[in-house]
Structures are given as C-alpha cells and as structure tokens.
Amino acid sequence: MKKNIEVSVIGAGMWGSTLAALLAKKGYSVRAWEYNRVMAAHLRDNRTHSALPGFKLPAGVEVFTELEKAVVSPDLILMAVDSRHVRALARAINPLLEGKKVPHIVAVSKGIEAGSFLTVCEIMEEEIPRARRRTMIMTGPSFAVELAAGAPTKAVLAGLDPVEVQKTRKLMEGGPLKLEPCEDRLGAELGGSLKNVYAVGSGIIDGLSKAAKNSEAAFLIESASELRRIIKSLGGKNRTAWGLSGMGDLLLTATSAKSRNFRFGKEIGQGLAPAEALKRIKTVVEGFEALKTARGLCARHGVKTPVIDCIWRIVYKGNKPSSILRAAGFGTK
Incomplete structure (x- = not known):
C-alpha cells in the first residue's frame, strides 16, 4: 500500500480523532478540521481528547479550524460531524475540490435530514455531484472509545460501487479495525x-x-x-x-x-x-x-x-x- 496518502477528517470529535489516529499510524498524512477552536487547540497542543481515556493523537495528524487547510488534495475524506451539519460542510467542501481528483468519501455521521428525508450519503452526493457513487458509509456495532483503546472492531463499509468500496476498505482497514464490504448503502444507513x-x-x-x-x-x-x-x-x-x-x-x-x-x-x-x-x-x-x-x-x-x-x-x-x-x-x- 502506498504511504503518500492524504486524508481529510471533517470533525475531530470522538470518531474523527479515533479514525485520524488509526490512519496516521498507517503512515498517511492526516489533516483534521474542527469547528470548536478550544477543542482544536487542545488537540494540537496536548494531543489528547477529554472523552477518550489514554488516547494520544499521533504527530502525523495536523488539526485546523480553517476548512481550506484541512481539505487540500485528499485521497480520502471522512465526514465525522453531527449529521445536521453535513449539508453545509459538503457544500463548502465542493469548491475546494474543483480541478482535483475526486476523493473517496466516507461518512461516519449517521442520520436522516428533516424535510428532505435524505440520508447522509445522499446529502453529500447532492452537494458534491462529482462524488456520486464514490460516497460510502461506515457503520455497525462500534463505540469510538473502544476502538481508540484498541478493541478489535468489525464494522460495515457500504457503497453503491463495489470496486470503490474495496479500494476504500483497503485504505481504511488496519490495526483493530476490520471492515465488511456491503453494496446495500441505503439499508446500512437506515440501520445506523x-x-x-x-x-x-x-x-x-x-x-x-x-x-x-x-x-x-x-x-x-x-x-x-x-x-x-x-x-x-x-x-x-x-x-x-x-x-x-x-x-x-x-x-x-x-x-x-x-x-x-x-x-x-x-x-x-x-x-x-x-x-x-x-x-x-x-x-x-x-x-x-x-x-x-x-x-x-x-x-x-x-x-x-x-x-x-x-x-x-x-x-x-x-x-x-x-x-x-x-x-x-x-x-x-
């Protein structure tokens, strides 16, 4: 596996920080965005997370409060924010990807939008049209706090294109995280x-x-x-x-x-x-x-x-x- 992989993590909460750390340990360059300036500063300066006991953010993870600094030329984008904020962030990310290759996009956020009743992946595809069929959901029986502590964890990676799912699974899987490929994205999102x-x-x-x-x-x-x-x-x-x-x-x-x-x-x-x-x-x-x-x-x-x-x-x-x-x-x- 190539190591010169760039990952953008949108949201440095429990899930965002946990996955950022796992991917940095694979040798990837990880750029995380966090809205909360106090939390972002704490992660940068102390490399710890108050909700993750014993957690240490690797040196390979940079933390920003400016979206344009987190989304530079990513091979993979992880959306790990409250689902209510997904549409606005996806809309802001779209112009940052203009003229660049379309990354694999994986949502860790789960939810159904009020009014439209769209899932998180459907919202992101609406706001980032080039990402259609490249947008996936990671879901399943998993607590971030346990994965961060090294507990063997098996989740589902679901998407519409099985080739994309397999490529992304290889990018993400490793350490305690095992991913099961799935083509039923809608069913997986509804369950989550x-x-x-x-x-x-x-x-x-x-x-x-x-x-x-x-x-x-x-x-x-x-x-x-x-x-x-x-x-x-x-x-x-x-x-x-x-x-x-x-x-x-x-x-x-x-x-x-x-x-x-x-x-x-x-x-x-x-x-x-x-x-x-x-x-x-x-x-x-x-x-x-x-x-x-x-x-x-x-x-x-x-x-x-x-x-x-x-x-x-x-x-x-x-x-x-x-x-x-x-x-x-x-x-x-």
Whole structure:
C-alpha cells in the first residue's frame, strides 16, 4: 500500500480523532478540521481528547479550524460531524475540490435530514455531484472509545460501487479495525440512524424495570422486527437488517450505558422529563432528533412503526414512560 496518502477528517470529535489516529499510524498524512477552536487547540497542543481515556493523537495528524487547510488534495475524506451539519460542510467542501481528483468519501455521521428525508450519503452526493457513487458509509456495532483503546472492531463499509468500496476498505482497514464490504448503502444507513431511536426506547425500559433484562430483550425483538420491515420497505436488503449494520448495531447501542441514546432513555424511564434528561447527557443525543425524521420518513412511505410511534409519544407528547411496555408486547401499567 502506498504511504503518500492524504486524508481529510471533517470533525475531530470522538470518531474523527479515533479514525485520524488509526490512519496516521498507517503512515498517511492526516489533516483534521474542527469547528470548536478550544477543542482544536487542545488537540494540537496536548494531543489528547477529554472523552477518550489514554488516547494520544499521533504527530502525523495536523488539526485546523480553517476548512481550506484541512481539505487540500485528499485521497480520502471522512465526514465525522453531527449529521445536521453535513449539508453545509459538503457544500463548502465542493469548491475546494474543483480541478482535483475526486476523493473517496466516507461518512461516519449517521442520520436522516428533516424535510428532505435524505440520508447522509445522499446529502453529500447532492452537494458534491462529482462524488456520486464514490460516497460510502461506515457503520455497525462500534463505540469510538473502544476502538481508540484498541478493541478489535468489525464494522460495515457500504457503497453503491463495489470496486470503490474495496479500494476504500483497503485504505481504511488496519490495526483493530476490520471492515465488511456491503453494496446495500441505503439499508446500512437506515440501520445506523434508526438504531439510535430504538436505543432510547430500550433505555426507557431499562430505567423503568431497574435493569431487568427480560423486558428489555422482548423490546429489542420487537424493535429488530420493525427495523427489518422499514429497511425492506424502503428498498434495503433483509441481510443488511440482520447483519452488522442492522441487528449488530442495534444490540450494541440499545444495551450499553456507553450509548448516549440509551442513557437518555434510561433517565426518562427513571422519571426525568425529556428536556431535563437531555441536559444530563450534555453531548448530542442523535435519537432525539432522529425520532422525528424517522417517523416522517416512514409515514411518507406508508410503513407502520408502532415502536417508533410509542417512543415519539413519550419523548415529544408527554406520554407515560410505562407506555413503552405496549411496544414490547406487554400491557401498559
């Protein structure tokens, strides 16, 4: 593998920093962009990340707050920001790529855009037209904090062009990270976004039942069945729903206190109002916004989603947290 590879990482949060470090260890030149000037300065000066214990950013990673300094002549772009900011950043990146070869583009961000109901990859292709069929999603059962600590991690790299996927997999894979190629990009993106919604519901169950796993398991089965139905109804594949980016990601995110979405739901299950629960978590709870877009997307396609509807009514309409038991197949209490 050639070592004179340039990588642009957009967003130096937990995922951006973790992947920047892994790719720098492969000998690549990594240029990271971070909006938060305080965080960027900390990464530059201390080479550590407050949310990643024991993490050290390699010397091969440069950190900038100016986008044009991070996107110079990349072979690979990693989009690792909150999905709500993807469109604006992709729009700003597009002119920076004019007259240059089109890089491989991989989204680590997961989400569905309000209004358009486009996935992250679809948004980037809309804003960077030359990147059509070269835009991929990395998703699956993975916590950045564990990968950063060296835990063997298997995720999915999904794209429309299998040749592009294989080339990009070879660029990214290494160390503790193993990537499984997938051609069902839409199914993989839906799994990566919707699992955050179900994780909120699973957290509510956990809070209600004081961590009783019996009811949580019943809820996860109902959630997995609904997730599969959504993916298939929108054109994804059954295998994707039951694979790493569907069931695998759901099992991880909806059962662990490392998941912000799970912790958010647990706070609600223990009696906290959703607004107060959000304050407790402090960082972005993807499932909170994803609830609205997931519900709208499914309504547009005529897909019935009793589990998502139940979680939405608890979070946005003030229904009792105990009503989640109906979605798990139990009567309400």
